[in-house]
Amino acid sequence: MAISLKYAVVERERRYRVAGIPEGVVGTSQIVDRYVTGTRMRLREVRDRDGTVTRKLGHKVRLTDGPAAVACTNLYLDEEEWALLVTLPATVLRKTRHLVERDGLRVALDEHEDGTLVAEIDDGDHPSSLVPEWLDVIENVTRDEAWTGARLASR
Template sequence: MSVSLKYAVVERERRYLLATLPEGVTSSSEILDRYVTGTRLRLREVRENDGTVIRKLGHKVRLTEGPAEVACTNFYLNDAEWTALLALPARLLRKKRHLIHRDGLVVAIDEHEDGTLVAEIDDRESPSDFVPEWLDVVRDVSNDEDWTGARLARSS
């Protein structure tokens, strides 16, 4: 079956396990991901520091072997839709996302409940292997299935 990209955004993400959170965080938000059991669907609630809450339903389809390149489609949800979908069985992942805008890059660093730090760099249309020296990289986990959100999520 071919994958239609008509409404999808292609993500080409590299992920790195970090030893420390770099300086220069420009914003942070709290994220609750609910990976719906038996599907490629994810419910996401983002709580910004200013009190804004964004809720969406995401669908991810892999374009290559491994997790590095996916087509992602999102639908923004109102309160009634969010509440209805919460009844679906899911695995949960809570994290704090820190954004750093530096050297022409936007780097998202997820701080997990256990303190683990995972940096994500989305290469968009220009694949690269450039890693800024200010990232204290322990290991490249871009193609490691164990470091995908769905794998890190826990039973609710």
């Protein structure tokens, strides 16, 4: 059965393991991702510095071999919906997200509980290979399954 992507947003992200958090952080939030067992669904709770809490249910469909391009659909959840869905069995990933803006580029840099830093660059509709000089890259992990959120949660 073919899946309609009519309401999905396509993400084309490049991911890099990096050595440090660069200058230019414009925002930081705490994220808890719950990857629902046996599905392609993720429950995400985002807590911003100002106290705002956003909860959503996401579904991802791969568009290519590997994790580089996915079609994402999100539903925003209220307290009752969250309370029900958070009871589903899941693996959990906690991280701090630092948004870095420099030289006209926005990079989401995730700091995992073990100290690992993974930078994500969303290319949108314009694939690129540009890696800013100020991003201290250790390794390109864009096509490495081990560095997807679901895999990191199951470690």
